[in-house]
Amino acid sequence: MSVSAVIENGTTLVPIRSIFESLQAEVTWDQTTQTVTAVKDNFTLQLQVGSLVALRNGQPISLQVPGKIIESSTMVPLRFVSESLGAEVRWDEPSKTVVIQSKDLGSQEIIIQSAPENADPLYNKILQALLKADESITFDTTNRNQYGSTEKVIAVAEKVLQDHPYLNHTESFEIRINSGNSQQIKITFHYNFPSRDVREMNQAVDEKAREIIKRVIQPGMTELEKEKALHDYVVLNTKFDYENYQKGTIAKESYTAYGVLVKGVGVCQGYASAMCKLLPMVGIECRMMVGTGKTARGAEEPHGWNLVKIEGQWYHLDVNWDDPIPDQPGAIRYTYFNLSDQEIKKDHSWSEQPIT
Known part of the structure; x- marks a missing residue:
């Protein structure tokens, strides 16, 4: 979306064009009256910026928060829009995530993570x-x-x-x-790259992330099942940039989510960044850890991995080290899948406080 979702007076506001088009509605905008109209099947919604009343097939509906313009994007209450178009809306408080499920979208879900209330x-x-x-x-x-x-x-x-x-x-x-x-x-x-290239890379990562989620995430999955599905996808579709790692000639893209998700090549920072992109999109909290990792020869070197929150509990997840080196197509390891502090300390170290 062009603008992040925000929470105002307990109501989630989203860019109207993004959410309408995701629900396959046709959207028009009248600049003169500051009114947006969405048409889908037998539904016609009209909402004027600043008004607490919207029209659904000509019938007035009250809104808790009026539509407003934020950074040139028209923002509207999410639940009103989705339910008016026949979609089910669920709210996950811990991850500040909205999940929209529409019968017209088959088995797919639209997932929107909201910005924290009273954000800086x-x-x-x-x-x-x-x-x-x-x-x-x-x-x-x-x-x-x-x-x-x-x-x-x-x-x-x-x-x-x-x-x-x-x-x-x-x-x-x-x-x-x-x-x-x-x-x-x-x-x-x-x-690290021309700004136009960075913009295109960000867009490519967004598109690829949505494609991956559509491919591997199914309705009704638990958090653990979602995490495993994304872990497995990244391992199976990414190759550690081993040759350049040995030569000391690692490309800048390999340190990014773009390198891992779009080009299929990366190093530890890229793997961890990719998971920080994917997991929040399915409602799972994720952080990036920076510290050191001990190689098979006993040497310590800079390393990055993830913390993930599954069913209320934080675990360490190192997707990079679960990807065999050299690359072995079809091979997945779970040696570093959801470890406690104590379990991962055998070959990982960091300066932050333990999670357990």
Whole structure:
């Protein structure tokens, strides 16, 4: 979606065109009246920005929150739209995830992960910039205590990348802060690739992730079954970039979700980033761990893997080390599938506090 879903007064708002078209409705927009119309089968919905009343086949329906425009996208209440079009909507509070299931879509589900309530506005601004591969952003604020130094701004940017490692195509940030009655923060992003290429890579990852989920995730799967299905897909469809690893000539793409999901080649950071892209899309919390791994020869080297939350419990997941090296088509290991702190410490180490 062009803008992340947000929660306002307990109601999830989504970009209207994205959600309507996902439900196979035809969408038109009247700029003069600020009204969006969606037509699907025998349903016609009309909703005017700022109004608390929408029309369904000409009949008024009250809304808890009016439609509004955020970053040039028309945002509307998700549940009203989906249920009006005959879809079932489920809400998962722990992962802040909406699941929409429509009979007209067969056995497929639409899954939307919402932004946290009361999210940091600078965090959201940076996140949207990285999603669109913007070269720079400008952010105005009067909150000097929250953003009063370069270090504080960097901390926000690093938090975005920790939460969304699949967007990490940056070499560095350039930050300038102009202070007066208010503060203006300008962040320039220096990417590993031209910004147009990054934008295309992000789009390719989104499309591939949706394709994978459509292929391997079935309605009614448990969290564990979803995790295993995505783990297996990545192992079976990715080859560790072993030859370049040995030569010290690893391509930058191999460190990314793009390398793993789209090109089918990657190293540990790419595997972990790919899982951080896929798992939240099916409602599973996922984090990226950075530390060291002990090789078969006993040497320690930088390494990345995942933490996943399955049925309320955090586990370590190292998809990279479950992928045989050299590549063995059809082979899957589960040596590093959902390990406790104690179990994975035999050859992994990190500086953060244990999860159990």
